[in-house]
Amino acid sequence: MARLAEQLKIDEGRVVEALQAARERLDRVEGEMVLDFSSVRRIDPCALRAMEELADTADHQGVKLVLQDVNVAAYKVLKLVKLASRFCFAS
């Protein structure tokens, strides 16, 4: 059954897998999906690719992606690769 908001915790050791899982769940989400980044200390190139794919799919499906508790160093990375504008941020 469709829900208005979906919340997923992203584990630093499995960022890519978690993002892929989130992507697979997008078709069951209406409204927004909240990804909890509070335990992610760093983002690597693979994670960035996964985030870009996730953003593409979310755009396609009209789902708003909210990244929660992204640390500022990781936020700067998203700005540098021009991905920040594709997400909403919450803390």
Place this chain on the structure above:
Amino acid sequence: MMTHELVEDRVQIPPVSDGLSEQRIAYLEKLVVQARTAAAVFTQFTQEDVDRIVKPMVLAGLDHAQPLARLAFEETKLGVMEDKVIKNMVATEFVYNYIKDKRTVGIIREFPERNLVEMAEPIGVILSITPITNPTSTVLFKCIMAIKTRNAVIFSPHPNAWRCCSKAVSIMLETALQYGAPEGVLACLESHTLQDNAYLMGHKDVRLIDATGGPGAVKAAYSSGKPALGVGPGNTPVYLEKTADLSMAVTDILLSKTFDNGTICASEQTAVIDDEIYDVVLKKFAELGSHICDEKETELLARAVIDPKTGFMQPMAVGQKATDIARFAGVSVKAGTKLLIAPIQGVGRAHPLSVEKLFPVLAVYRARSVEEALKVCVDVNHAGGLGHTAVIFSRNDEVIHKFSELMNAGRILVNSPGSVGAVGGVYNDLVPTFSFGCGTGGGNSTTDNVNIYHYLNLKRVARRTQSHMWFRVPNQIYFNMNAVENLHQFPSQSTVIITNPALERFGHVDIVRRHIPAGTHVHISVIPDAEPEVKVVMQGVEALTFYKADQVIALGGGSVIDAAKIMKLKYESPEADLQELAAPFLDLRKRVIQYPTEKVNRARLIAISTTSGTGSEVTPFAVLTDKDRGCKVTLADYSLTPDVAIVDPQFVMSMPKGLTADTGIDCLTHALEAAVSSYASPYTDPNAMQAIRLVFKYLPIAYEQPHDEEARSMMHSAACIAALAFSNASVGVNHALAHAFGARFGVAHGRANALMLPHVIAYNASVPTKFLPSPYQKGYLAHRKYATIADLLGLGGRTIEDKVKNLVAATERLLDQLGFPSSIADLGISREQFERAIPDLTKLAFDDPSWRSNPRMPLMSELAELYWKAYQGRSPVRAESESQPQTWLQPTL
């Protein structure tokens, strides 16, 4: 290492990426995206993370020094394989030795005494163009620099050195990834076209172009519109001066010029040799395996290795052995000959071998004098070598210094070989590099040995600092009735009293004389009672000189005391130029002109004030009129402050009412302006506040009852106390307005101040259109200071706005009480007359230094507006509320 890239030199890189296929563009885009991603991810790395990656990279480079050198030699067919091994080792080991303890993440340098730290910000994606002459060493060097600084690099090697460079990049990348570097951080173009370079140079995500290559590549890099580190070609002169250690010099030059067959662009190109040692030097070169060409051989050589059309070296000669070059030129040399030496008679197109030759051919010139030798070195330097490298062998420091002054070169090497010396870290303490900046002489952005700091954006974190402030006053101030008696404390052989005729008539001079210690020779110098003129001052100086004065007593108002200050200055330092000393300044501590400290005479200055307003007895200011030049000269320096001030009210008991009012309001203006000045401090505030309190209480009494001793005494002290404040906190816009207006319409200074005062208080208390930089104040305080003054005066009011209004009203009442005209119009100045004067008045007031410490920066339109308000009359508070309300600052501030 920077060299002429002979293939590219003659082919300009096209400005746009014409002719690139979609597939190729997609490939290049992918490279950039990977590099951008890696660079972004890299920003999260700590210094420890970075250093953990760099060290294994260096070790991998050292491990592969020989295979990479062999690969480079086989692919490029330039240079000497063994020397390329050394280059690879220098590019790794020596560079690492320099960078290993350097911080490149976070705070990299601290300057606690300046409250300043420098922090590192990576650049991002760098496009690196590398040369054929030093292919693998340059790549190893740049990979290490990039990782140390958290940048990503896309390498674009010379097409004829692609295989070896690509291999070097892959070794570095593999090691970096193994130790945690982000993937995509180093990349090498799979093949190379000029269009690729043009595309990447123009790419928005490529942040810096680091072009170590020929002039074509360097020029394209600088033309791309991107920040670039393009380093240019050289033409290194080497001067062998007669005091040189010849064995060392010859060995070093031979070593340098044959290193990698002369491919390093810092190597010596023309040796300029003193006549006295010329033959010995050539003999030594020959003994160590050089061939000295005769005239015919030199001509053959020039024809073979220099392109007659361009005047540049032939590409085929670059990095080739001396024997091969000789054979090609048709010059017969012994087997094993290391270097071909070609005597030349000058520099320029008529002497083809005087240009850069990246192969083992050295031009030599016999110089008949040091002067001639230096001129030829300058010629070589200007024949394609500007900004690069110059070498001298000498034991004569004077010649070394002169040579260094004349050469335009980023590296001037003394008693060491050019090529290996310029690299740094081997023969000297230059920063190890494989990229030589040539400065503007070489069309480059730096003269440095390019290093890690060129791969960083330096962020300066500058914390707010507060310059030292001061509170400087005379050594001694004596006050209260009969304070003049203290003169007996000051022994003197010869005292000159400067005064004016009226004071002499009133008997004041006699009073003073009575208290001067017995045995003192006392002389009186009477000057007119007006602002002193240069002529009058110089007459006074003559008197001081004639009487060999060791003490000057200034008895009078501001004019007399000012005159005495300047007389003392000129007496003690006759060379002092008053016009020069009057040069404008913004900050006393940073002023351009310094007052003289050397003195030919010394005299104590005792100031006895006879008015209660200017406070000149304690101030560091003096004003005089230069009639010849038709201008006023305002001097300001603490050295002008009198040594002793005597504030004795007996000298002001007979001041007329008008003068009492004028000087009293001048004193009030000093205090009010000092209180809100941007230089106000906890040392000046109490003085300013106390002076204001005394003026409001005692000025009306002194005005109405001139013989009231207490009122006179308190007003006399108030003037001095206000001066202590404004001597250190300065004044403000009120004085700027009054100076211009007073001078134009001949209105007394105090009176001119009075006309402006209520309007200026209201002006300073409202929200400034423009704030004045004021590192000494935390926030805008003028309105609060005025409110504090209102409280001090017991004027009442609940809010800051009320209090300021009450202060304005109280000031107006005081002015009314003292009989001041309420407006400029009341002075009989017509509106038309005033309107005509306004543009000049405004300009003069704006030029007046007085407002520099005003809390609010006046716009010229605001100065004009203030003048008009003063013209219309008092009650600015009422006028504002009736017409256009002021935006009063709120108490929450």
